[in-house]
Structure formats: structure tokens, C-alpha cells
Amino acid sequence: MSQSPPPTPKPRTVLGRGSYAENLRIGEILRKETVGGLVLIVGALLAIVWANSPASGAYFALRDFHIGFEIAGIDLNLSLGHWAADGLLAVFFFLVGLELKKEFVAGDLRDFKRAVVPVAAAFGGVLVPAVIFVAINASSGGETLRGWAIPTATDIAFAVAVLAVIGSNLPSPLRIFLLTLAVVDDLIAIIIIAFVFTDELRPPYLLMAIVPIALYAFFAHKWPRFFATKRWAPWLILLPLGLIAWALVFGSGIHATIAGVVLGFCVPVTRKDAPDKPGLAETFEHRFRPLSSGLCVPIFAFFAAGVAIGGASGIASALGDPVLWGIVLGLLLGKPIGIMASTWLVTRSAKANLDPDVKWGDLLGVTLLAGIGFTVSLLVSELSFGLQSPHYDHAKVAILLASVLAAVIGSLWLIPRNKRYREIAARDKIDADGDGIPDTFQ
Incomplete structure (x- = not known):
């Protein structure tokens, strides 16, 4: 008696919705x-307008105004520009550290099968834009x-702001993919900043x-046990x-924003004494994300984005610099090509399919927005060339x-x-059984 062949396994789905809580x-x-x-x-536009106005001297005098001490x-x-890049951005990178740890402990990055696509x-x-830049230069x-x-960097805040303006109800798998992609992108940028742009390491300060x-x-x-009821404790203990x-870390020669990442990784995500309650990482994220998004990063953008274009001659000079074309083509072509190609290779090698609500055309739209490199790109351009180099101004224009x-x-x-x-x-909002969780997540 002949036996029927075993059923063909269903292809694995990638870029799925995940849990409702994660969404x-x-x-x-x-x-x-x-x-x-x-x-x-708004901060970047204000800087560009001011830097190219008759009062441009006041803008650059403000950016270069020194304040501080030696200790x-x-x-x-x-x-002030240096304080914004090394000081205020440390708050931004602190949140990056919190988000990275949460992703590794409780998010998509803890599951290899779910993490492999956005990580790849x-x-x-990162790789393809860098190759394009090197090839041109x-x-x-x-x-x-x-x-x-x-x-190589993607600015998630800028990209999400664009999504809000165009009114796109991007499916949740793509939103999760975009954020996870940006988080891993930030991790790679952190590694590059730490190891590539440390010119003179002073080990005693690092130790x-x-x-x-x-x-x-x-x-x-130890927070939940000793300090949970004392709201003054973060300001008198953790902040100092x-x-x-x-x-x-600043004195060691490593870029000071790395301190923010390391401190973010030090914050616990879960509570052993109360697993159902939010950990300190979530508490800090609620407290500091408005400060970072609404103040620290815009102030950095204000000081970093201001560039005197210099009329027709300045534009001609920028267009003649291969640095400009390496950045522009790296972001506009390298980002989509690198992300799309890597995603395609992973899905083919794993014999997986995209989520039914995600088409390759939708993914292409997200990869185009991933070409918005702003905050970290501006920081890396300053670290690469320095304030006095003409390449720095051309990089900002690019x-x-x-x-x-x-x-x-x-x-x-995406609009169509x-x-x-x-x-x-x-x-995705339909909850036919009334249990508080949409049916598509069950």
C-alpha cells in the first residue's frame, strides 16, 4: 500500500506583526x-535661513561661542555647537541604548528568526552606501x-515625521521593520563612532x-527595592x-555620546520583584524621550545644519566636490539597494515570504525613507572633516x-x-470577540 508524500512545509513569514503589546x-x-x-x-530650517541671511555672522558667532571650564x-x-554634539546628543544616545537593550531583552532582536531580516x-x-561613497571618492x-x-545612518525621527505629514497608515509590520532597522543602524553608527573616530585614546580616564x-x-x-518611592533619587544619585x-569618557578621547549608550545599557528592562510592571528602562524612556526629541536633538540640528551656501559660486564648489556626490548617491541609491537586496537574500535563503499585507513595493517605499540621513550623519560629518574643512560644509549640503x-x-x-x-x-482595529486585542493579532 503506497504512502502519501509528507505535506510540504509552509514557507516561513517574515516582517510579521508580532505581539499586540509590541505593536x-x-x-x-x-x-x-x-x-x-x-x-x-524646524530647527534645521531656522539654521539654514539664518546662516544664509545678512545676520549670518551672528549665527556662526553663537555656534562658536565658548563656555565651560577645565576639571x-x-x-x-x-x-555651544560642541556642547550640542557631545552633550545634548548624549541624551539621544542614552535613549538609543535603552531602546537597544529593550529590543535585545524583550523586543524583536531577542528572537533570531524575527531579528535576522532587519539586522541584515x-x-x-550601511555597507552599500559606504561602498558607493568610497567608489566615487x-x-x-x-x-x-x-x-x-x-x-550610512538613518534618521528615524525625520522619516517618521515625513510619514505623519503624508498621512500614511503604514502597516504595522513595516513600522516595526523601520524602527528595528533604525535601532540596529544606530548600533552600527555607535560602533563606527567609537572605533573609527577615536584619534587619541587616554586609557586612564577610560578606566x-x-x-x-x-x-x-x-x-x-537596586532601584525597585530602595528608591522606587523617592522621586528625588534619580536627580541626586543617577544624574551625577x-x-x-x-x-x-569625553576626557578619554572616545566620543562622549558613547557614554550615553553605555549608561542606557546599564538600566534594567524588567523588574524581578514585579515582572508585570514596567522596568526602569521604560520609565526613563517616558521621561527622557520628550526631552531628547523636543529639545536636545533639535538644538543639535540647529547648530549642525547651518551652512553658508555662498550663492552660485558656493553651489558650484559643492557640486564639484566628490564628497557631496558620495553622500547624495549613497543615501538615495545605496540605502534602498542595500536594504532591499539584503532583505531579498534573507527571504530567499530562508525560503520565507513577506507578511501578506506587505508587498515589495511597500518595502521599497520604506527603504526610500531610510535614505533620510540627518542627525547621526551630521555628527559623523563633523567627526570626519572638522568644522574648518570645506568638505564639512559640502557634506552638510549633501x-x-x-x-x-x-x-x-x-x-x-507611498502616497498612492x-x-x-x-x-x-x-x-487591524476589528475586535469581534471584544477581548481588547484585535483579531489580526490572535
Whole structure:
């Protein structure tokens, strides 16, 4: 008697919805980033207008105004622009550290099968832009090649702000993919900043930084037991330890924003005494994300985005610099090609399919928005060339130009798809059994 062949296994689905709780968390983050992204854009526009106005001298005088002091051999007499890049962005990177740890402990990155696609896509979205930049600047050599990392970053706040403006009800799998991609992208940028842009390492300060960081981690993990009812404790205990750690990392020669990431990783995500209650990481995220999105990052953008274009001659000079073309083409072409190719390779090798609500055309729209490189790209451009290099000004022009073009092209691609996105969003809200969880998540 012949036996029937075993059933063919169903292809695995990638870019799925995940849990309802994860979708709610991602949705809340993106709503906050939307507001922050709009404020960020306003700050950048104000800087560009002021830097090219008759009062441009006042803008650059303000950016270069020094304030601070020296302590324990650490020179903290910095310009306002430097304070914004090293100080205020440390708050942004602290939140990046919190988000990374949450993703590794309780989010998509803890599950290899769910993490492999956005992680591979992030690496592809970093590698291909860098290769394009190097290919364009290889013949120039020298200083221009220092900018290879500039087109590798994605600005999630700017991208989400664009989504809000065009009114796209992007399906939840794509929203989760975009945020996870940006989180891994930030991790890669952190590694690049730490290892590539450390010119002169001073180990004694780095070793001393271990003490406040260890104390910070100790008190953060003991928080529920000893400090939960004392609202003054973060300001009198954790904040001073964080500031000391930041100053020592700054003095070590490593970019001070790395201190923010390390401190973020020190904060516990869950509570052993009450697993059903939010951990300190979630509490800190609620407290500090408005500060970061609404104040710290926009102020950094205000000081970093201001560039005197210099009329027709300035535009001609920028267009003649291969740095500009390496950044523009890296962001506009490299990001979509790298992300799409990596995602396609992973799905083919794993014999997997995209979520039924996600089409390759939808994914392309997200990858176009991933070409918006702003906050981290501006930081890396300063680290690559320095304030006095003409390449730095040309890099800023390129970042602004590419980000605007990526926003426009991505919007033009996604807007016609909004009708289908609205239908999916309406279906995802249906809760026929009334248990408080939409049926599509069960």
C-alpha cells in the first residue's frame, strides 16, 4: 500500500506583526518621534535661513561661542555647537541604548528568526552606501575618504515625521521593520563612532569611567527595592554619576555620546520583584524621550545644519566636490539597494515570504525613507572633516539635499498606496470577540 508524500512545509513569514503589546509600544514610540521629527525639521530650517541671511555672522558667532571650564585635566571649555554634539546628543544616545537593550531583552532582536531580516537589512543599508561613497571618492583619496561613514545612518525621527505629514497608515509590520532597522543602524553608527573616530585614546580616564558606570548600574538595578518611592533619587544619585561618566569618557578621547549608550545599557528592562510592571528602562524612556526629541536633538540640528551656501559660486564648489556626490548617491541609491537586496537574500535563503499585507513595493517605499540621513550623519560629518574643512560644509549640503530628496521621493511613492494602507489599518482595529486585542493579532 503506497504512502502519501509528507505535506510540504509552509514557507516561513517574515516582517510579521508580532505581539499586540509590541505593536502598541512601537506605535507610542513613533508618535513621540513624529513630534520630535517636526521640531527637528524646524530647527534645521531656522539654521539654514539664518546662516544664509545678512545676520549670518551672528549665527556662526553663537555656534562658536565658548563656555565651560577645565576639571581634572579634562578641557570642558567648549563651543555651544560642541556642547550640542557631545552633550545634548548624549541624551539621544542614552535613549538609543535603552531602546537597544529593550529590543535585545524583550523586543524583536531577542528572537533570531524575527531579528535576522532587519539586522541584515541594516547591515546592507550601511555597507552599500559606504561602498558607493568610497567608489566615487577613490580617485580623490586623502581627506575625502574620511567621509565614508556619513551616508550610512538613518534618521528615524525625520522619516517618521515625513510619514505623519503624508498621512500614511503604514502597516504595522513595516513600522516595526523601520524602527528595528533604525535601532540596529544606530548600533552600527555607535560602533563606527567609537572605533573609527577615536584619534587619541587616554586609557586612564577610560578606566576611571568604569567606577561611576558600575555605580550607576548598581543603583539602577537596586532601584525597585530602595528608591522606587523617592522621586528625588534619580536627580541626586543617577544624574551625577551619569555626568561624571560622561566627562571621563569625553576626557578619554572616545566620543562622549558613547557614554550615553553605555549608561542606557546599564538600566534594567524588567523588574524581578514585579515582572508585570514596567522596568526602569521604560520609565526613563517616558521621561527622557520628550526631552531628547523636543529639545536636545533639535538644538543639535540647529547648530549642525547651518551652512553658508555662498550663492552660485558656493553651489558650484559643492557640486564639484566628490564628497557631496558620495553622500547624495549613497543615501538615495545605496540605502534602498542595500536594504532591499539584503532583505531579498534573507527571504530567499530562508525560503520565507513577506507578511501578506506587505508587498515589495511597500518595502521599497520604506527603504526610500531610510535614505533620510540627518542627525547621526551630521555628527559623523563633523567627526570626519572638522568644522574648518570645506568638505564639512559640502557634506552638510549633501546631507540636507539627500534627506529632502529621499523624503520627497519616498512620499511620492507611498502616497498612492495610502488607500490600501487605510483599509489594512481599519481591519487591524476589528475586535469581534471584544477581548481588547484585535483579531489580526490572535
